[in-house]
Amino acid sequence: MTSPTRGGRRVAMMMMRMMTTHPSTTLTRATTTTAHCLSLSRSFRSHNNNNRFYSAGNVGGGKGGDDQQQDVVVIGGGPGGYVGAIKAAQLGMKVTCVEKRATLGGTCLNVGCIPSKALLNASHKYEEAKHGMEKHGISVGGDVTIDVSKMMAQKMKSVGGLTKGIEGLFKKNKVNHVVGFGSLVDKNTVEVTKEDGTKETISTKNIVLATGSEPAKLNGVDVDEKTVVTSTGALELEKVPETMVVIGGGVIGLELGSVWSRLGAKVTVVEFAKVIGGNMDNQIRTTFQRALKKQKIDFKMETAVKKSRENARRENRVDHRESEHERRVENDRGRRVGEHGEKTVHGKSRIGETRDQNG
Numbered sequence: 071m072t073s074p075t076r077g078g079r080r081v082a083m084m085m086m087r088m089m090t091t092h093p094s095t096t097l098t099r100a101t102t103t104t105a106h107c108l109s110l111s112r113s114f115r116s117h118n119n120n121n122r123f124y125s126a127g128n129v130g131g132g133k134g135g136d137d138q139q140q141d142v143v144v145i146g147g148g149p150g151g152y153v154g155a156i157k158a159a160q161l162g163m164k165v166t167c168v169e170k171r172a173t174l175g176g177t178c179l180n181v182g183c184i185p186s187k188a189l190l191n192a193s194h195k196y197e198e199a200k201h202g203m204e205k206h207g208i209s210v211g212g213d214v215t216i217d218v219s220k221m222m223a224q225k226m227k228s229v230g231g232l233t234k235g236i237e238g239l240f241k242k243n244k245v246n247h248v249v250g251f252g253s254l255v256d257k258n259t260v261e262v263t264k265e266d267g268t269k270e271t272i273s274t275k276n277i278v279l280a281t282g283s284e285p286a287k288l289n290g291v292d293v294d295e296k297t298v299v300t301s302t303g304a305l306e307l308e309k310v311p312e313t314m315v316v317i318g319g320g321v322i323g324l325e326l327g328s329v330w331s332r333l334g335a336k337v338t339v340v341e342f343a344k345v346i347g348g349n350m351d352n353q354i355r356t357t358f359q360r361a362l363k364k365q366k367i368d369f370k371m372e373t374a375v376k377k378s379r380e381n382a383r384r385e386n387r388v389d390h391r392e393s394e395h396e397r398r399v400e401n402d403r404g405r406r407v408g409e410h411g412e413k414t415v416h417g418k419s420r421i422g423e424t425r426d427q428n429g
Contacts, residue, residue, distance in 0.1 A: 140164045143260045143274040145252035148176020151280030159243040168252035173233040181302045188225040193332035290377030315388045319346035331365045338368045
């Protein structure tokens, strides 16, 4: 991925290069549920590739769908959904992408990969200025200080540039963009509920579900996105907390724990497993944890969290098997694909969809 500070033009060029490859190479990298209600591969082959820019009707800005039947409706505008929508349009299909957020890009661009990398970059610069430059003979006059509000503003500027880049790709490839919550009426009909409560029905030959993931819940830990936060809340804190507990040693929690540790928080990671990083390569895992320990992040491995609770001083206590900590809590138990599928897409049962053990 290009640096988020490069802006929308760079990502637009990169994404167009990606379109020349088979879309599945990109889809497999996205945290999306992608299901075909009808075979898209057969539909792709049936269209003449010379008709690459066949108009899909009203384009962009969430102005609504085409009155004519669409070839494909994609529910979800994340890395799986928007790439699939653009590729289908390039193959000559009439495509509508339904996304509940006002901006495209899904979790990755809006509240995931891109904003977290922006904060990692900012926190690295701060740590380097505060601790790493003096040995090179570079002195900073006075104390190095943090303005969290400016840091967050720069993060949002990076996010905005990339999401606008995807909007540009939609317009260029004539993908119709509808803003709203998509529900399945049947295998050929999608109902979209807009923010103002109005509804729109789109008729289509094929439906792609690319609805992404949501933070997993943990019994005994009630998230309020203020003092007990998911990864989304951890990207939007208004000040540096004195202490932070990260529940779960996955890549998301470790990344954000590293951000706030660099900025001055005392971070403790509580992980149930023996190792961090899930299925990460062992050598990488070891090197990564060694680097995090140098940042003075504390690890409590093979430790189960029982609950979090607020004390009289409005501090959160995380009770686990060995001891108690008074900390701001970030719940990084991970992300999962919808709860029984009904939180991300309504009406799946109407089309007879079946699910495997992974959802």
